[in-house]
Amino acid sequence: MNIDTLTAVLRKVAGEDDNVDLATDVSPDTSFDDIGFDSIALLEVLNLLKREHGVLLDDDVLEHAKTPAALLDVIEEERDAA
């Protein structure tokens, strides 16, 4: 998975914020907090990753993965481990 795919998932979950363009404004290191993702939104991200991309992640990864880049790292680790 690459950052563009993950960004597409984020956009689908949260809708496009009027003040934040996910495609251009968000660097992979912007925190989820700063782009307005609360805990429920992140749970929905995990749901979508499972449903549409077959990526199974436990809820507790969210304690450490605070940015898109960090979440992408976790996804890759899971894939390598599997």
Place this chain on the structure above:
Amino acid sequence: MKPHITGLGIVTPFGVGVDPYWTALLDSTNGIGPITRFDGGKYATGLAGEHTGFDPRDHLPARLLPQTDRVTQFALVATREALDDAAIPDGTYSEHASAVVTANNGGGFEFAQKEMQALWSRGPAHVSAYQSFAWFYAVNTGQISIRHNLRGAARALVTDDTGGMEAIGQARRQLRHDCELVLAGAVDTNLCPWGWSAYTSAGLMATDPDPRTAYRPFSPHADGFVSGEGGAIMTVERPDRAGARPAYAEIAGFASTFDGVARDGRGLERAIRVALRDAEVDAGDVDVVFADGFGTREMDDREARAIDAVFGPGGVPVTVPKTGIGRLGCAGSALDVATACLAIAKQVVPPTPRYQLSDAASALRVVDHPAPGRVHTVLVLARGRGGFNSAMVLTKPHTELRQDNGRTQ
């Protein structure tokens, strides 16, 4: 301390805002028609007071859309309107002394329906995490609190169609305790197949397919109600906080009773008497009654008897402005309070559209055209299925009454 209602946020089949609503009321515009959101032809009734032109993207950040039902979108829009109408910018209030109280009949019906469809057709993994709150009765209160940073009490009431008025009554209680500002009221919508099934199954809705005659409170031909969507959220403030800003009305009195299985209508009469006593006004001081107007013969007869018992036959003008849009679930009673505020501010009683006098209610003096005149004291009535009764007395703000007296002397 009589709380001031200082701002109104209104969403109705006539659109968003006070002005289109008030204009439509004075013109007796009909807001009832065939449902467009889904095929209503499969149900006992396919008529509703639908807000057809609503696009949430015109009013709300895109970020909120995937996590909100239509009912919550209405609630957030109405709240923004109320704060703007009261000239209260975000952040100018003490967040811990500012509360939210809303009512709901069905929560996010449509959101829940979509997630149930996903659950049964595709499995649990396909249910949105937002379902955890988006369907829920308290969701409007929560989303309003989050968006406007209101961290005093947050309450949600479920008392069928009296709910909107109960929320405003609860606001008064909150102001007496620890708050200076409360966002209070209700919006409701049941316009999806799941919500519509819940309503039509009770057999209380009008089956007449003609939008002009289906909902006829206090008519001899009344055979049920038509359901509508929308409602009102208002800013209710301590008078010392409202200061010199204008208020629509004061909440002078409020009472609730419950009949349970004793459906003789005496509970409504009792609510009226207690509310008048609470307001310290005599029946003779009431300029107009906004009736509940349930729309079935039995319920209309009971309400007419309660009004007659307190005011005497023909003793007070009565109006049911909601006849043009249907009953908005629990939100109709909040909208009636808002409409009473407008009647006081504009000194005009809005009419009951398409009124035909009922034999049984023949003693009622129903207002069937806009009636300019003295509107200082209004009694608003609400009832819910199963025996809920509420009555609220609204009066012209005392500061304005003193000015009026000064002018006439």
